[in-house]
Amino acid sequence: MMAIRELKVCLLGDTGVGKSSIVCRFVQDHFDHNISPTIGASFMTKTVPCGNELHKFLIWDTAGQERFHSLAPMYYRGSAAAVIVYDITKQDSFHTLKKWVKELKEHGPERIVVAIAGNKCDLSDIREVPLKDAKEYAESIGAIVVETSAKNAINIEELFQGISRQIPPLEPHKNGNIDCIKVANLSSQGGRRCC
Numbered sequence: 001m002m003a004i005r006e007l008k009v010c011l012l013g014d015t016g017v018g019k020s021s022i023v024c025r026f027v028q029d030h031f032d033h034n035i036s037p038t039i040g041a042s043f044m045t046k047t048v049p050c051g052n053e054l055h056k057f058l059i060w061d062t063a064g065q066e067r068f069h070s071l072a073p074m075y076y077r078g079s080a081a082a083v084i085v086y087d088i089t090k091q092d093s094f095h096t097l098k099k100w101v102k103e104l105k106e107h108g109p110e111r112i113v114v115a116i117a118g119n120k121c122d123l124s125d126i127r128e129v130p131l132k133d134a135k136e137y138a139e140s141i142g143a144i145v146v147e148t149s150a151k152n153a154i155n156i157e158e159l160f161q162g163i164s165r166q167i168p169p170l171e172p173h174k175n176g177n178i179d180c181i182k183v184a185n186l187s188s189q190g191g192r193r194c195c
């Protein structure tokens with residue numbers, strides 16, 4: 001028997017940085033060049049093994065367009081982790097990422113795991129944000145950082161594995177907690193809805 005833990009995760013970041021594409025690649029191993037901007041938010045799940053536990057990620061992919069900004073607290077409230085995405089070819093999107101970090105610090109859950117994803121690393125020939133800047137910034141706030149490509153499936157699994165590693169394992173006597181159900185296999189895995 002393995003314990004399954006439900007972990008709420010939200011994705012935040014500018015419109016067009018590739019949040020939905022990252023989730024779609026992670027959950028369905030699929031990439032769509034013509035993906036539409038998210039309206040409000042979308043929800044998907046994926047369960048992955050982590051040590052003696054299964055982590056069921058309840059993934060809220062938020063809309064990056066400014067008009068949806070006020071909805072964000074609904075999605076980061078109660079989240080175990082936030083993936084904040086920027087586009088390595090857009091300096092502005094890195095600036096927006098810093099604003100999200102500030103907002104999470106002020107209004108987000110106290111011990112939220114923050115993972116920074118520098119997406120579109122397949123476009124490094126037109127890069128505007130050096131990896132060094134992202135690493136230095138991530139270190140200064142104690143966040144995970146990785147450059148990803150949803151298009152070429154680079155570091156997408158690793159991003160979520162990094163989050164899993166930051167989630168402290170449950171103590172055995174706590175296995176009866178409400179966020180933890182005993183299951184024998186991975187049959188609950190899969191997305192409920194994509195993009």
Ligand SMILES: Nc1nc2c(ncn2[C@@H]2O[C@H](COP(=O)(O)OP(=O)(O)OP(=O)(O)O)[C@@H](O)[C@H]2O)c(=O)[nH]1
Binds near residue numbers: 018022033039150151
């Ligand atoms: N080259 C490249 N393009 C990407 C990558 N990820 C996403 N894109 C493209 O970037 C555009 C925006 O992707 P989305 O996933 O919709 O971005 P988003 O951050 O979810 O946008 P909103 O829903 O508006 O917040 C689409 O045309 C994608 O095909 C990537 O890794 N590489």
